[in-house]
Amino acid sequence: KSSTRCATHAEMKALAIMGGLLCGSPPLNTKLVGGGDAQEGSWPWQASLQNFGSHVCGGSLINKEWVLSAAHCFYGTSAYGWSVSLGRQNLQGNNSNEVTKTVATIILHPGFNIFTLDNDIALLRFSSPVTFSDYVRPVCLAANSSVFNNATRSWVTGWGTVQDGEVEVPVLGNRQCSCLIGVDLVTDNIICAGFPEGGKDACQGDAGGPMVSEQDSIWIQSGIVRFGFGCARPNNPGVYTRVSRYQSWIYSHMGSDKPGFVQFNSSGLDADSNYTCPGAPPATPEGPDAAEDLVPTLTSAECASRSPSHWQTRVGASSKPYNT
Numbered sequence: 001k002s003s004t005r006c007a008t009h010a011e012m013k014a015l016a017i018m019g020g021l022l023c024g025s026p027p028l029n030t031k032l033v034g035g036g037d038a039q040e041g042s043w044p045w046q047a048s049l050q051n052f053g054s055h056v057c058g059g060s061l062i063n064k065e066w067v068l069s070a071a072h073c074f075y076g077t078s079a080y081g082w083s084v085s086l087g088r089q090n091l092q093g094n095n096s097n098e099v100t101k102t103v104a105t106i107i108l109h110p111g112f113n114i115f116t117l118d119n120d121i122a123l124l125r126f127s128s129p130v131t132f133s134d135y136v137r138p139v140c141l142a143a144n145s146s147v148f149n150n151a152t153r154s155w156v157t158g159w160g161t162v163q164d165g166e167v168e169v170p171v172l173g174n175r176q177c178s179c180l181i182g183v184d185l186v187t188d189n190i191i192c193a194g195f196p197e198g199g200k201d202a203c204q205g206d207a208g209g210p211m212v213s214e215q216d217s218i219w220i221q222s223g224i225v226r227f228g229f230g231c232a233r234p235n236n237p238g239v240y241t242r243v244s245r246y247q248s249w250i251y252s253h254m255g256s257d258k259p260g261f262v263q264f265n266s267s268g269l270d271a272d273s274n275y276t277c278p279g280a281p282p283a284t285p286e287g288p289d290a291a292e293d294l295v296p297t298l299t300s301a302e303c304a305s306r307s308p309s310h311w312q313t314r315v316g317a318s319s320k321p322y323n324t
Contacts, residue, residue, distance in 0.1 A: 023062075023260035024140030024212075024219040040089045040097070043157045043166070045139035045221075048085040049073065049124070049208060055091050058158040058209025059084065060221055061138045062259040064129040068141075068250070069208035070224050070241065071112040071122040079103045084124060087135035091159050097135035101126040107253055109246070118189060120226050120241045122208075123253055139210060140220045140262045142244040148222050149266035150176065150275075154193055154213045156225060156238070158206030169193040169211075171222070172237045173272020180235050189245050191223045194237030211240050213264060220264050 028041030047059035047067050059069035067084050074082075082103035088095045104127040111119040130136060142148075150173035157166045170193060177192035178185075186192070193211060211223035223240025247261055 022218075023138045024221075024262070025217065026137060026219065027134050029219075041087075041135045043155075043210075043212075044087065044133075044135050044137040045210065046086075046088075046157050046165075048088055048091065048159070050083050050085060051077075052081045053083070055085075055159065058206030058225065059124065060210040060224075061086060061130070061136065062141060062250075063138050063254070063257045064132070065126050065257065066254065066259070067124045067126075068210075068221070068224065068243075069122050069124060070120050070226060071108040072114065072117060072120055072226075073208045074106050074108060074122055074124075075112075075114055077106070079106045079124075082106065082124070084126065086130060087133070089165075097133070099130055099136055101128065101130055103127070109249060116185075117226055118187065121224060121243075121246055121249075123250065138259065139212060140218055140260045141247070141250070142220050142222050142242075143261040143263040144244050144247040146220070146222070146244040146262075146264040147266045147270075148191060148213065148264060149173070149268065149270040150272040152213055152222075152266055154211050154222060156193070156209065156211045158209035158225070169195065169238065171213075173270060173275060175272045175275040175277075177237055177239075179275070179277035180237060181239070185239070189242055190226065191240050191242040192237040193223065193240060196235060215262075215264055218262060220262050222264065 024045075026042060026044050028039065029043070045061040047061055047069075048055050049057045049059050049067070049069055057069055057073035059067040062068050084101050084103060085095075086099045086101070087097040089097075103124050105123075105125040107123045107125075109119040109121045112121070113119065132138075148154075148171045150171060152171040153168065154171055155166055155168050159165060172180075172192040172194055174186050174188075174190070174192065177190075181192075191211075207225050207227075209225045210221045211225065212219045212221050214220075221243050223243060226239045226241050244264075251258060
């Protein structure tokens with residue numbers, strides 16, 4: 001048993017090797033899963049994607065030239081004016097370990113649907129490669145055969161509504177998730193996470209930012225922050241793009257410097273496999289902010305970066321659209 005365990009662990013690490021550095025292995029992240037605040041360098045793959053210097057969305061560094069993010073962050077834009085900030089602890093003030101790269105190319109998944117947010121995944125290429133350090137390192141990506149059982153412990157990072165830059169959430173199986181938010185929204189291309197009682201959610205990170213899980217001291221990205229219903233409400237989990245579904249697509253745009261894909265294996269029986277919906281219908285947003293609840297997780301900077309002449313606001317089913 002011992003030799004088998006060591007062989008599996010060694011094989012996993014070998015798959016994660018990238019250019020002499022180990023993906024998903026932050027040297028400054030010494031906390032156990034369930035630890036406290038995000039310390040500088042804890043998540044060295046976390047990226048701030050900025051439009052003309054303003055933070056818009058999160059992302060994750062996957063090799064020396066590419067960042068992974070959400071397609072809806074860049075819908076209708078070109079690479080002009082976009083940059084990526086890495087090694088950054090705070091959005092304000094000085095960041096001594098910060099590295100900024102201009103974006104040369106933005107690639108949205110060809111199947112991305114702005115209305116359903118299906119295939120909400122994008123790749124951004126730098127104008128020049130980044131140099132890895134203790135504060136700037138790539139994350140490993142979940143390989144296409146990965147399994148994330150219900151309750152898998154995961155972390156979402158970014159600069160959202162919390163000050164510590166990270167939030168721990170458990171994976172919620174797709175069966176249970178579809179019961180809560182509607183079967184039409186839950187496809188094989190997504191992964192859900194959150195607490196049934198609410199309190200923690202993807203809205204506390206950033207659209208496009210990573211959700212990661214730890215396995216044998218290696219951090220593996222399972223999801224990309226996509227959207228939620230409200231913020232951390234009971235029975236309204238966060239919805240993420242399932243990274244493992246896109247290994248072939250990501251590979252197709254990489255050169256010789258491939259990102260590190262690692263198979264994540266959940267142990268035991270998945271409680272979601274036998275989950276059946278209770279009698280109540282799926283939750284639907286209510287209240288004065290219901291319209292806001294139905295849009296993807298966006299930041300104010302992203303809204304401000306678009307020309308107002310292209311926007312319309314509609315309130316109520318019978319209201320006429322008007323420009324704002």
